[in-house]
Amino acid sequence: QKEVEQDPGPLSVPEGAIVSLNCTYSNSAFQYFMWYRQYSRKGPELLMYTYSSGNKEDGRFTAQVDKSSKYISLFIRDSQPSDSATYLCAMSEGRSGAGSYQLTFGKGTKLSVIP
């Protein structure tokens, strides 16, 4: 079983729609959750960062974490054509101090917002 599952899409929505992007995971030790946005032929850009369960809102974007269900979501309100990109979820166990730690990424969902 893969550690992080993410529907690859593609997902196509009309401009102004509410978009819901989701990831499920199996490792209950994950504590930090991230969403990245990647435009075509560019590097991923950190969009949202949350710790533990709950919601975090930033403008039109809301990140939601449900640790009991091992499920995270990214909601985009009033979607715009400029939101067309691939969205990757990522998570970590959050080891602190010296030493390295890695992120576990989903494979990404490709979103197209049609004008």
Place this chain on the structure above:
Amino acid sequence: DVKVTQSSRYLVKRTGEKVFLECVQDMDHENMFWYRQDPGLGLRLIYFSYDVKMKEKGDIPEGYSVSREKKERFSLILESASTNQTSMYLCASSSSGPGGEQYFGPGTRLTVT
């Protein structure tokens, strides 16, 4: 803002050539990473480094090596490029804070012919 830069956006090399990809970050981050990204396979970690002169193998280190002589710079080396190394290469950095969020460079699209 964190800035991660990569030496080339596009690179075309011949089979058997030695290839150097350079990455520089300006945020004094301890950790640096090299990934490759291929359609349907997602991001795959090649190597990472948590300190100067330190390196750790990721999931797919075969055919690659790395060098970190200065904190801000992390180089990926393809000793003898092969066509199956044609890919998008992404460098990232992170601090040693608890969350481990990574900041990515723009990527290098490498084609090996």
